[in-house]
Amino acid sequence: MFAGFDYGTSNCAMGVIDKATNEVHLVPIDRGQPYMPSALYALERELICESVGQGIVSATEQEAYIELRAGALANARRVRREHDILSSEQALFVGSEAFDQYLSLPGEGYFVKSPKSFLGASGLRPEFVNFFEDIVTAMMQSIKARTEKQLGYEIKHSVIGRPVNFQGMNAEDSNRQAIDILTVAAKRAGFHSVEFLFEPLAAGFDFETRLTEDKTVLVVDIGGGTSDCAMVRMGPNHRQAVERKDDFLGHSGERIGGNDLDIQLAGKNLMPLFGMLSTLKSGLPMPIQSYWDAVSTNNVGAQTAFNDKKTGYSLDQLMLDTTEPELLKRFIQLRLEKQNYHLVRSAEQCKIALSDQQVAEVDLDYIEAGLGCEISIGEFANAVERPLSRVISLMEETIRQAGCQPDVIYITGGSAKSPVIRQAIEQRIGNIEILDGNHFGSVTAGLTVWAQRLFR
Secondary structure, three states, rough: OOEEEOOOOOOOEEEEOOOOOOOOEEEEOOOOOOEEEEEOOOOOOOHHHHHHHOOOHHHHHHHHHHHHHHHHHHHHHHHHHHHHOOOOOOOEEHHHHHHHHHHHOOOOEEEEOOOOOOOOOOOOOOOHHHHHHHHHHHHHHHHHHHHHHHHHOOOEEEEEEOOOOOOOOHHHHHHHHHHHHHHHHHHHHHOOOEEEHHHOOOOOOHHOOOOOOOOOEEEEOOOOOEEEEEEEEEOOOOOOOOHHHHHEEEEEEEOHHHHHHHHHHHHHHEEEHHHOOEEEOOOOOOOOOOHHHOOOOOOOHHHHHHOHHHHHHHHHHHHHEEEEHHOOOOOOHHHHHHHHHHHHHHHHHHHHOOOOEEEEEEEOOOOOOOEEEEEEHHHHHOOOOOHHHHHHHHHHHHHHOOOOOOEEEEOOOHHHOHHHHHHHHHHHOOOOEEEEOOOHHHHHHHHHHHHHEEEO
């Protein structure tokens, strides 16, 4: 059997065709819900490869993996002994369970959110590529197993969504690296065959099933880690074709998405509570790089720098110079407790709340009792102006490539629910009808429709 697999930056989902209705069905894979947060938590990072090795079903694949990761697996056995972690003890968690583990003990274990954001990073050494292969494989193994348990049959074939570009710089090399990681992970997770489809096309194919007449559609998929646009001819006279190259009029994409909106909101509206806008006794402003490193949870380099000992030393020195030591002390404590992911998640929840209200309350009690602030829709718009402008530029570039105006703009992706985004589109693109898709499920549904055409 086959499935559409959205291994997303913010959420993962798996879609199949319901045998009774011949319609797309999103499988509940996370506590009865179809959307699983893209997160992983391990008691120790060395234990991730151990979990992957144990989860490989094919004896041949497993043997090859054990040989390939001999050193890492030896480290995993050592870590279990040193930390008295029993072989029967669960060492790895994904989705909501991963968040539960992280939020209960943020200063312990290894937690990663949105690993898809890192797959196309430039300059990754082979050991880091291997590490990300293991993270993705562990997540895919869990998602596939949960799906098959719900369905009662094996998923052998899958179409996986991919952004137009995983990274902005060295796009070709970046895309190749990311696709290679996803392919290796999917095979180790047990998929017999894997195909990839641009995520905006997938979202468009879901929309196309409901079109009663042909239209030229600008599909805008604002995902967690990337924003992708595609101009596509769609409708009854197009949707049955397997080869759609001539219908694909233009496309663009960049590594800018909902996570970047969360990061900007956290940096500009929450980090002042931790001293980012304070001054030093010399009258100079507080250095802000560590603050931005803290909230840049989708950037490997930033997280490495934030957790480096040099940053700790630097913050200790700044404690002697700041005019507001209580605020900087709060920031130092956040760093020690590894609560920066939680802070960005609070910004994300604020963004979601502002999709249907004018003011949202941000509660930071998990950092300090009574800590928090209110953020208005106007403040959110100001905070995200820069990344949002880049998203609109992608739309304009796609229209330029196509050489024509769209009949309709179809927007999807979790962040696309924000009225701030809709207003920005209307202001820059013009008076063109804007339709909303299933903001979380359109890509998965489209991937499933395409999988049906390829593997039926």
